[in-house]
Amino acid sequence: MNRLLVPILVLLLTIPIGLRAQLDPVSLALRAYQSKEYTKAQELIDIAVADEKFNTTARTWLFRGYIYKDMYKLDRTGPNGQEQRANAISSFQKTMELDTEKEFDNDCIPSLKFLGSTLFNDAATALDQSEFDEAQSYYNDYKELTLVTNPNIDFSARDVEFKLYKASKLSLIYELAEADTDLASPAQELKSVLRIDATGAAIIKLYEEVIALDSNNVSANYNLGIHYYNQGVNMIDNLDYELPFEELFAVQEKVMELFTMALPYMLKAYELDPTRKATLQGLSGIYFGLNDIEQSEYYQLELDKLNSNQ
């Protein structure tokens, strides 16, 4: 950056005043940007924002925002992607702060919305990669930024999506770990790293939060029902044949408790969508586990009817 500072200053001092405006760092940055010399544009615009002559002008920050935004778009996953996005966001925000006439709102708001959407997508990507803390951080940033462009936004629907997605990802890890009880297994290690306890309390909490926000959410009701059901089944599956008789009865009671907890959520999912096959299978399984064969067969029959109609 410094290597450019001296030639620019020399140029500014030696050229006629009329030309100076065109050769100030902002103008030079703009020219570099237009010719897609992004690195040069970035260096020049950073010189400009370090200079009191330029850094109180909304336009300077707007250009900086665009330069960093485009650099980010070219290299989203590169080592500087995050920093470039952060610089773009702060530049657009600074533009809006300085732009008392709201001349640049039509530029800043869509740009910030776009950058917000990339934060949202990164949250999803992080969840896909089981990086849950990072995902939460991206999601928090997305919400914070969205509030800038839309202060009255209601995040309930987004929160439902995010929590549900997060819960389903955690569930997947939980189930893999339940299927592989070897403590040295990758699934167990991941479960431990993510601090998922034996009952999956964090998963249950997320589903409950989703249901609190949207009681008619079929997926949350179904998934929570399945979580409790699977927990009961896994408990039985892991029982040792050497277990004393008395303990066998105690475990059976605990398992029935879990199946009983699963039932209202699965019934709710059924109420919301009676033709959903997975729910019918879930209800048949839960009732079977509860030793209510009549009800189990009823839902199995419903499922068979659906299958035969297709």
Next chain:
Amino acid sequence: MILKSQFETSDLNYFKIADSVIYFGVQRSHTFARNYNVKKLLTIIILLAGFAVVAEAQSMNTKVNPRAKMKSLFIYKFAQSIEYPEAYKQGEFVIAVVNDDDLANSLRSAAQAKSINSQKVVIKTYTTIAEVERCHVIYIGGKTQAEVEPFSKKARKYNALIITEGVGMIGRLSAINFIISGNLIKFEMNLRIFREQDLTVSNTLEKLATNVVK
């Protein structure tokens, strides 16, 4: 505006859950993927997320039949609590199952690792009365007494512990009968049949039974 052409509209990808997960993220470094195995697992998880396009994000455990597993646990405990005649204390310990494949499979998977009274456990399944032969335990599935009785009658020729499930079975068809009480699998006993089969049962088992026919 000079930079207008550089603006692009939002390409927000919505989260989709459960049976229609559509989001596929870009690979990034994993901060906690400390070793190859964990990375491999993460790959599996990402692939599984892909399968969620057509399936529930959280899938039901259908590999285990909880009733069958619970009954198989009970049956092993019953077998361990019974004193057989001397002739039955040698050779293989045979558990036969009629009309319940899931139970047979559950018993079979346990038999690979377990022995009863130091005897190797073998699981057999009978579909006809003619197949019924000398065994230590026979579980006879069936909803009606008429369905169960012929198997029970044949099994009475041997010193077999006869187990059934259902209302009214304990009177004359089996020594132990599974019943459902308050959603729980429990059992009742017929001591007369134990005696007739020359089987000695432990007091513990008797105490745990819901109903004991003397």
